Amino acid sequence: MNMNREEIIAALSPDKDPAELFALADKVRRENVGDAVHLRGLIEFSNHCRRRCYYCGIRAGNARVRRYRLSPEQILDCARTAVRLNYKTIVMQSGEDPHYDPKALASILEAVKTETGLAITLSVGEHSREDYKLLRAAGADRFLLRFETSDRRLFSMLKPDSDYDTRFRCLAWLKEAGFQVGSGVMSGLPGQSLESMADDILLFKELELDMVGIGPFIANPDTPMAGAHNGTLEAALRMVALTRIVTVNTHIPATTAMGSIDPKGRQKALRCGANVLMPNISPAEHRSDYSLYPGKICVSEAPEDCAGCMDAMLKNLGRARAEGFGHSLKSIEASPR
Ligand code: SAM
Numbered sequence: 001m002n003m004n005r006e007e008i009i010a011a012l013s014p015d016k017d018p019a020e021l022f023a024l025a026d027k028v029r030r031e032n033v034g035d036a037v038h039l040r041g042l043i044e045f046s047n048h049c050r051r052r053c054y055y056c057g058i059r060a061g062n063a064r065v066r067r068y069r070l071s072p073e074q075i076l077d078c079a080r081t082a083v084r085l086n087y088k089t090i091v092m093q094s095g096e097d098p099h100y101d102p103k104a105l106a107s108i109l110e111a112v113k114t115e116t117g118l119a120i121t122l123s124v125g126e127h128s129r130e131d132y133k134l135l136r137a138a139g140a141d142r143f144l145l146r147f148e149t150s151d152r153r154l155f156s157m158l159k160p161d162s163d164y165d166t167r168f169r170c171l172a173w174l175k176e177a178g179f180q181v182g183s184g185v186m187s188g189l190p191g192q193s194l195e196s197m198a199d200d201i202l203l204f205k206e207l208e209l210d211m212v213g214i215g216p217f218i219a220n221p222d223t224p225m226a227g228a229h230n231g232t233l234e235a236a237l238r239m240v241a242l243t244r245i246v247t248v249n250t251h252i253p254a255t256t257a258m259g260s261i262d263p264k265g266r267q268k269a270l271r272c273g274a275n276v277l278m279p280n281i282s283p284a285e286h287r288s289d290y291s292l293y294p295g296k297i298c299v300s301e302a303p304e305d306c307a308g309c310m311d312a313m314l315k316n317l318g319r320a321r322a323e324g325f326g327h328s329l330k331s332i333e334a335s336p337r
């Protein structure tokens, strides 16, 4: 559905009652992606990172983080857990960890794919064009790389050792390599304007993304952004709703960050445009160390607990788990559905 920049800015304004916007987004979601919700098992396999993003708790140099890295066998074990819990996709996420370079990752991907046949999403940051091709050939189907904000000035303040144009070049390379591509932003960043949030949403559409993730910014006390104001759930929900309306059939998760700032955050997101959940299946002993922001939910639960919690949540909403891999509804190069 087309909305121009002015209309999007007006709908993002905190002065406007969001009820109508949320109802429209729920309708667009129901008509275009259905009632079923895709469960993607999240494996946070390393919290080592070479970058120093100002907002991120696992940034290099944060001495308060207990660093860990799962072994290939532990990652494979997590994938087996996903199979047991009847998840069809795993999301392998980490900091930009030089130990797990694309060659090392490729051999893990091959092992996981051969044994489990699961769909695999990667979220491992910026790499070269050739390395993205290697990861795709090794069996990864999808890739998440948030551009974090469309505001060039804000981006360079928040990510002092990254380059705005390179981030978007990576998104183009991912698409060229045949990945189903996801991107996204944080909402409520200090200094983020309604205009730039509207530009984020217009960019989601222009980039023809398969998946869009939006989460509220949550200030981490162990980062340079300690003490900054957090984003609100409502601003994040407005962005989810507008993204659904404007991009129509993208996969949009009800994110962990939403559930972390409001106990009903994910349920609310599922009722205004979201159609994906990402239950954590990382080993219990490391969960609290993947500490992007304070108050992160699901750090003491076992994978089975999260699965039960998700099913109860869906039942309560009158929704059900999706069957099948939940590949892109846009991409033509997707693996068999
Ligand atoms: N290293 C990869 C990358 O940067 O694309 C993937 C992992 S990164 C930790 C995953 C996402 O966490 C980021 O894209 C960012 O949006 C989110 N994140 C990090 N710190 C956050 C914070 N303080 N509040 C909310 N989201 C945060």
Ligand code: FES
Residues within 6 Å of the ligand: 049, 050, 051, 052, 053, 056, 058, 059, 060, 095, 096, 125
């Ligand atoms: Fe790791 Fe930003 S701190 S990618």
